[in-house]
Amino acid sequence: MSESIVRYSSRSRARAIKSFLSNLLGHAGAQLGLLCLVFFLVLSAVPNILVGPLETVATATGDFLVPPSSQHLLGTDEVGRDVLNLVVHGARISLTIALLATVISLVVGTTVGITAGYYGGRVDVWLMRLTDFFFVMPSFVLALVITPVVLEVMGRGREILGFRPSLFVILVVIGITSWAFVARIVRSQTLSLKERTFIDRARVVGSSNLSIMVRHILPNLVPQIAANGALVVAGAIYVETSLSFLGLGDPLQPSWGTLLSLAQRAGAASTGAWWYLGAPGLCALAVSLSFVLVGNALDDTFNPRQRVIP
Amino acid sequence: MAGNAQEGRTSRIGNVLIRAAITLSMVATLNFVLFRVIPGDPAALLLGGARMSVSAERIEAQRQNWGLDRPLFPDQILDYLSATLHGDLGYSFKFRGRLVSDLIWERLPATIALVGLAQLIAMLCGVMLGLYAGWRRGGAVDRIAMGASLALYSTPSFWLAMVLVVIFSTALGWFPGYGIYSPGASIGSTDKILDYLRHLALPVAAVALGLIGQYVVVARAAMSDVVTEDYMVTARAKGLTNGQMLMRHAFRNAMLPLVTLITLNLGYVVAGAITVEAVFAWPGIGGLTVEALNARDYPVLQGIFLLLGVSIVAANLLADLAYGILDPRIRQ
Amino acid sequence: MTNLSQDKASLLEVDGLSVEYRLKGVSLRAIDRVSFALQAGEAVGLVGESGSGKTTTAMAIAGLLSPNARVSGGQVRYRGNLLPIDNDAAMRPHRWTETSVVFQGAMNALNPVHRIIKQIAEPCILKLGMSRAEATARARELLELVGIPTDRGTAYPHELSGGMRQRVMIAMALACRPSIIIGDEPTTALDVITQAQILKLLGKLRSQLNLALILITHDLSVVAESCDRVMIMYAGRIVEDGTVAEIFAKPKHPYTRLLIESIPNPASGIRIIRPIPGDPPNLMNRPSGCAFHPRCPSATGVCTTEVPSLEKFGWGRVACHLHRSSQEGRVAVHA
Numbered sequence: 010m011s012e013s014i015v016r017y018s019s020r021s022r023a024r025a026i027k028s029f030l031s032n033l034l035g036h037a038g039a040q041l042g043l044l045c046l047v048f049f050l051v052l053s054a055v056p057n058i059l060v061g062p063l064e065t066v067a068t069a070t071g072d073f074l075v076p077p078s079s080q081h082l083l084g085t086d087e088v089g090r091d092v093l094n095l096v097v098h099g100a101r102i103s104l105t106i107a108l109l110a111t112v113i114s115l116v117v118g119t120t121v122g123i124t125a126g127y128y129g130g131r132v133d134v135w136l137m138r139l140t141d142f143f144f145v146m147p148s149f150v151l152a153l154v155i156t157p158v159v160l161e162v163m164g165r166g167r168e169i170l171g172f173r174p175s176l177f178v179i180l181v182v183i184g185i186t187s188w189a190f191v192a193r194i195v196r197s198q199t200l201s202l203k204e205r206t207f208i209d210r211a212r213v214v215g216s217s218n219l220s221i222m223v224r225h226i227l228p229n230l231v232p233q234i235a236a237n238g239a240l241v242v243a244g245a246i247y248v249e250t251s252l253s254f255l256g257l258g259d260p261l262q263p264s265w266g267t268l269l270s271l272a273q274r275a276g277a278a279s280t281g282a283w284w285y286l287g288a289p290g291l292c293a294l295a296v297s298l299s300f301v302l303v304g305n306a307l308d309d310t311f312n313p314r315q316r317v318i319p
Numbered sequence: 320m321a322g323n324a325q326e327g328r329t330s331r332i333g334n335v336l337i338r339a340a341i342t343l344s345m346v347a348t349l350n351f352v353l354f355r356v357i358p359g360d361p362a363a364l365l366l367g368g369a370r371m372s373v374s375a376e377r378i379e380a381q382r383q384n385w386g387l388d389r390p391l392f393p394d395q396i397l398d399y400l401s402a403t404l405h406g407d408l409g410y411s412f413k414f415r416g417r418l419v420s421d422l423i424w425e426r427l428p429a430t431i432a433l434v435g436l437a438q439l440i441a442m443l444c445g446v447m448l449g450l451y452a453g454w455r456r457g458g459a460v461d462r463i464a465m466g467a468s469l470a471l472y473s474t475p476s477f478w479l480a481m482v483l484v485v486i487f488s489t490a491l492g493w494f495p496g497y498g499i500y501s502p503g504a505s506i507g508s509t510d511k512i513l514d515y516l517r518h519l520a521l522p523v524a525a526v527a528l529g530l531i532g533q534y535v536v537v538a539r540a541a542m543s544d545v546v547t548e549d550y551m552v553t554a555r556a557k558g559l560t561n562g563q564m565l566m567r568h569a570f571r572n573a574m575l576p577l578v579t580l581i582t583l584n585l586g587y588v589v590a591g592a593i594t595v596e597a598v599f600a601w602p603g604i605g606g607l608t609v610e611a612l613n614a615r616d617y618p619v620l621q622g623i624f625l626l627l628g629v630s631i632v633a634a635n636l637l638a639d640l641a642y643g644i645l646d647p648r649i650r651q
Numbered sequence: 652m653t654n655l656s657q658d659k660a661s662l663l664e665v666d667g668l669s670v671e672y673r674l675k676g677v678s679l680r681a682i683d684r685v686s687f688a689l690q691a692g693e694a695v696g697l698v699g700e701s702g703s704g705k706t707t708t709a710m711a712i713a714g715l716l717s718p719n720a721r722v723s724g725g726q727v728r729y730r731g732n733l734l735p736i737d738n739d740a741a742m743r744p745h746r747w748t749e750t751s752v753v754f755q756g757a758m759n760a761l762n763p764v765h766r767i768i769k770q771i772a773e774p775c776i777l778k779l780g781m782s783r784a785e786a787t788a789r790a791r792e793l794l795e796l797v798g799i800p801t802d803r804g805t806a807y808p809h810e811l812s813g814g815m816r817q818r819v820m821i822a823m824a825l826a827c828r829p830s831i832i833i834g835d836e837p838t839t840a841l842d843v844i845t846q847a848q849i850l851k852l853l854g855k856l857r858s859q860l861n862l863a864l865i866l867i868t869h870d871l872s873v874v875a876e877s878c879d880r881v882m883i884m885y886a887g888r889i890v891e892d893g894t895v896a897e898i899f900a901k902p903k904h905p906y907t908r909l910l911i912e913s914i915p916n917p918a919s920g921i922r923i924i925r926p927i928p929g930d931p932p933n934l935m936n937r938p939s940g941c942a943f944h945p946r947c948p949s950a951t952g953v954c955t956t957e958v959p960s961l962e963k964f965g966w967g968r969v970a971c972h973l974h975r976s977s978q979e980g981r982v983a984v985h986a
Binding site: 138141142145146147149150151153154155157158161162243247250251254255256257266269272273277278279280281283286287290293294297298301302 | 338341342345346349350353354356357469470472473474475477478481482484485488489490496497583586587589590593594597598608609612613615617620621623624627628631632635
């Protein structure tokens with residue numbers, strides 16, 4: 010599989026991509042996951058068109074904790090806001106945080122993994138010790154202590170890149186605490202790629218280390234990075250939702266986790282307001298499951314393990 | 320030969336210990352650094368919490384008393400490390416004057432009960448179900464178990480907890496939805512245990528269900544790998560029945576990777592338990608974490624982080640040792 | 652069908668055996684109407700490239716086909732009785748007590764977490780109903796028989812060399828005193844010296860215990876050392892069958908000839924290994940007529956259209972249009 014990516018001829022690459030896509034779409038799980046992801050991406054792309062601007066306490070349109078009705082398809086929350094409105098806007102927050110955190114995580118993980126694998130020796134030993142630390146310490150636990158401290162240092166207030174500071178901190182912290190297993194996988198792939206002849210060839214013609222890593226090794230890692238990236242997104246959603254649930258999110262930009270936190274504080278579970286806690290939870294579940302399914306399908310497609318004939 | 324084996328074993332355990340030491344020292348360093356970067360004077364914070372004013376003389380006196388006037392490195396960090404090693408985790412902001420170690424110690428049993436029971440149930444159900452699904456890959460059990468597990472795996476456990484409360488507490492009234500004991504009249508000891516177990520049911524179910532999802536997935540993967548191994552073909556050629564093949568050859572080999580995976584998972588179990596405790600107002604470490612977060616009670620938060628770090632590292636050590644016993648290839 | 656020995660009853664008779672694999676809805680014929688007989692104590696080599704069907708043939712005989720394989724035709728008789736080779740449970744009593752398999756021990760054929768003595772003793776307990784002590788004693792005997800010091804019995808597979816592991820595999824295969832041993836590339840992963848030792852051991856045990864041996868290999872030189880008879884397989888069919896002496900002296904099928912020429916022979920002075928030109932056949936897209944014709948140096952027109960049937964020729968059998976002088980005009984029936 011990776012051989013076909015090594016060869017740069019655009020026609021063979023196009024053919025490889027085509028056969029890859031048809032294989033991937035052959036997975037029922039991947040179809041379901043992709044469909045679901047497209048749905049949520051549309052939601053998060055144009056929430057204002059679909060449900061109007063985010064409702065606040067001041068612009069709330071309904072009564073308190075009203076069950077679903079034709080007016081409020083998913084009912085209302087404890088201050089009369091429309092839950093559908095909140096959930097659709099929450100999609101944007103949750104997905105953006107998870108995707109950006111994943112980008113950070115993949116960049117860090119890939120850089121550490123390639124560097125450790127390519128240079129080997131002492132660099133490898135120390136980078137892997139660092140990786141070990143992040144591997145055994147769950148992202149959630151690290152984020153739990155780092156986030157409040159960083160927030161305290163920065164102070165709440167101004168937005169960064171359109172994010173309220175707490176969300177920005179959360180996404181950065183998730184990103185820098187969840188790269189360890191990507192680094193491990195990338196490292197082991199790099200180790201085996203390093204031994205291949207085309208790397209020697211690049212070295213002989215005088216390519217620099219950086220250019221070998223970026224031009225020759227990185228393209229071959231794309232399959233692994235993609236498959237694991239999907240799993241990292243699922244993990245990021247989990248961590249973000251949990252952190253927000255514990256009150257580290259931002260009520261002015263409520264993600265699904267923040268909505269669940271608000272629902273918990275409003276006693277939604279004990280008063281039986283199932284719609285209030287049901288919708289954000291199901292959304293988090295659906296998106297996270299979709300990424301897992303797509304990730305598994307990618308992994309299956311890239312690494313066909315089952316031998317059909319002995 | 321024997322000498323070499325002995326040496327190999329020693330160096331392996333040595334490596335394991337070095338890794339554990341490095342992880343622990345990074346946890347301690349992170350704790351130390353995070354605590355120092357918080358704006359505001361620690362002495363002022365400790366004396367008055369973040370929001371009260373205390374006279375400058377008292378703060379200065381306290382600074383000297385606590386050695387805060389000395390350089391951060393190496394004096395303060397060494398003090399910190401030595402205090403930590405002696406079990407001194409400082410004082411809580413929120414619960415004024417209470418030792419962090421006492422607070423954690425009080426809350427620990429409730430979490431151990433919750434996590435321990437959930438872990439036990441999840442291992443029994445999840446691992447067995449997963450191994451069976453992997454053994455009969457593609458069968459009906461496999462499909463159903465795998466579908467359900469992936470869904471459970473993707474579900475935040477606290478949301479599962481909330482759903483359980485809505486269904487089994489609010490709607491059906493079968494189990495209490497929060498707390499550890501029913502409030503009110505003093506009752507007999509057997510009733511008290513029953514009451515406790517009834518309160519434990521939903522939190523344990525919430526944590527365990529999430530774990531079952533994970534364990535089914537990993538156990539199935541481990542078993543699917545074993546099923547395609549050559550020694551399974553040998554076992555079949557020997558004329559063993561399916562049951563004999565499963566119990567004598569597949570089971571132990573499939574358990575090998577699971578030992579590591581399940582122990583590595585401890586951090587995630589506790590992480591899940593923290594949010595579930597928040598849902599049920601369960602008076603454990605998770606409840607304490609939420610209280611500390613809301614009050615920005617950093618000493619308590621650091622103490623909890625240290626506790627989690629130590630337990631995770633200890634679990635990893637155990638896993639490494641257990642693996643060495645289970646797998647003769649490592650034992651050598 | 653053709654049978655080398657109609658006069659006396661054979662130990663094993665394979666008659667018109669065909670096996671198909673299902674692969675993403677496509678059915679793929681791995682072996683096609685394979686027929687041969689095996690006498691008690693006889694050693695037969697089954698030689699071919701990977702994908703030639705030699706392993707499938709052997710696994711079918713042992714009733715060890717994978718779940719996606721299906722016996723689509725033919726039958727296997729053992730001592731005159733029909734073997735239920737496509738019924739896993741029904742084959743169980745036959746396995747190891749009558750037919751056992753020596754897998755590539757150097758690979759992962761031994762369970763890594765059990766001591767070797769336990770693995771050798773296991774079938775004695777489970778199949779022969781021995782007590783643990785009896786089985787252990789039997790396992791010690793077997794270890795001695797294959798030349799492993801009995802105190803090494805407590806070792807784990809990873810603690811043994813490849814040659815030792817192969818000996819353990821052999822000891823294990825002998826545990827229930829079978830009549831047939833199938834050697835599935837038993838020496839492939841070993842160095843030349845160990846390979847020779849293992850082959851010698853197999854030969855010694857065979858005559859000592861009157862074992863029939865089916866040796867699967869891609870290496871004709873292995874067969875030359877240890878077999879009485881060779882069957883050459885190509886694209887799922889037996890293309891030539893004969894005694895070792897005859898086949899090496901006068902190969903009839905062009906494929907056999909090329910195989911023999913590809914063996915490096917230091918004595919002949921020819922140092923260059925001549926690989927067979929062309930690619931191994933693709934079972935998904937089997938060539939018309941004789942499957943070998945695209946690579947055959949002597950192919951003629953008829954080879955591209957007609958499948959040659961396996962006919963008696965001299966002392967053996969051959970499936971080639973070049974050797975059909977006696978049956979000129981007879982057209983092979985093609986399913």
